[in-house]
């Protein structure tokens with residue numbers, strides 16, 4: 372085990388004299404706080420303040436290592452497209468500094484896994500290349516009939532539930548799960564377990580989604596980390612079985628590509644393969660369910676927009692889906708680390724400092740979007756930053772769009788009336804989150 376004193380990275384503040392602006396001091400604890408992510412209006416207000424007063428803000432929040440928060444659309448793109456200069460490997464997402472310290476103690480590095488989002492080129496490129504073709508539009512399109520069949524099953528289920536359901540919990544949560552599990556070749560019977568495991572990873576800060584409720588209390592990062600490790604161990608066990616199976620009898624699924632993948636002529640390592648399954652399973656599910664529910668909620672709160680959608684579901688679905696993904700912005704951030712000094716909007720970012728790419732803020736940037744706080748099913752153009760940009764841009768974005776189009780077309784061409792039947796609630800998590808509950812009443 373490496374010596375903690377030398378293994379843990381130094382605080383990412385390279386200029387000791389640097390201080391926070393008044394805007395950053397007011398907003399920085401909010402933009403890392405999972406509770407604020409469960410209250411979208413409070414989050415919007417914190418980001419709007421930063422965009423207005425300090426768009427490249429030096430932040431030193433409690434319990435996290437410091438970083439620059441980028442809240443403007445153009446700046447997020449400028450940094451995201453320069454993958455050599457701004458890398459993922461050192462710190463790809465926010466994590467409590469005590470938890471980071473524990474990971475360093477245990478692994479000698481910053482990560483428990485080696486997923487695409489934690490890697491840089493050349494390894495990132497080589498691994499991404501294995502499945503990239505599979506996720507291109509022409510290949511995803513081959514799955515369209517299968518996806519539409521699943522969409523129909525879920526809308527049938529909604530109809531069968533009578534006139535009321537929790538759209539998020541009963542429909543939006545399970546539909547993308549079924550799609551991604553079919554693509555991975557995971558049998559339907561194993562889906563509840565997969566759902567639980569992916570939620571434990573992404574919703575690890577929400578008391579309803581945690582493995583063990585006693586683990587709440589962000590002060591105790593040790594317990595939180597052990598909980599994530601237990602979840603990962605279960606994932607590993609499950610996908611080790613899948614790997615053996617797909618090596619012995621290849622099928623037409625993404626697991627077969629991962630299990631038999633090679634890099635530089637050698638089979639990919641066990642940790643790389645496990646990490647690959649996990650990123651596809653986890654990234655391919657909660658993100659899409661959040662934006663499917665979030666988009667419906669946007670429409671339910673703007674009856675004029677709902678009517679437009681119901682009047683022409685097929686004509687509207689493409690733009691409505693992107694608006695749902697902008698509106699919800701399920702992935703709240705990724706991070707990059709500067710490899711060289713760099714100037715952005717007159718601020719001097721120093722080599723080794725981290726940058727937080729605040730996607731929900733980029734998606735509300737008044738300089739890019741007209742009336743950014745309005746949900747418009749026909750918004751066009753719609754330069755969403757929800758899928759990121761550059762070399763790490765979302766691998767599954769064409770799949771996510773197709774899935775959402777299929778379910779919106781099915782739902783809105785059949786439902787005659789749909790309205791909110793109670794107050795929605797939101798997941799408490801600062802990385803991937805969206806609605807937790809959307810009670811609706813409806814007539815088919």
Ligand code: HEM
Pocket residue numbers: 451487488489499650651654655656658659662696700701702705757758759760761762763764765766767768770771
């Ligand atoms: C609305 C749904 C989705 C949203 C908003 C979303 C968002 C994102 C974002 C923001 C990134 C990082 C981009 C960057 O760093 O520049 C990403 C990466 C990724 N996404 Fe998605 N995603 C969605 C759906 C999916 C689906 C359905 C899959 C299924 C395969 C998927 C798989 C991945 C993978 C594997 C990566 C890592 C790519 C890399 O680092 O090279 N995502 N996604």
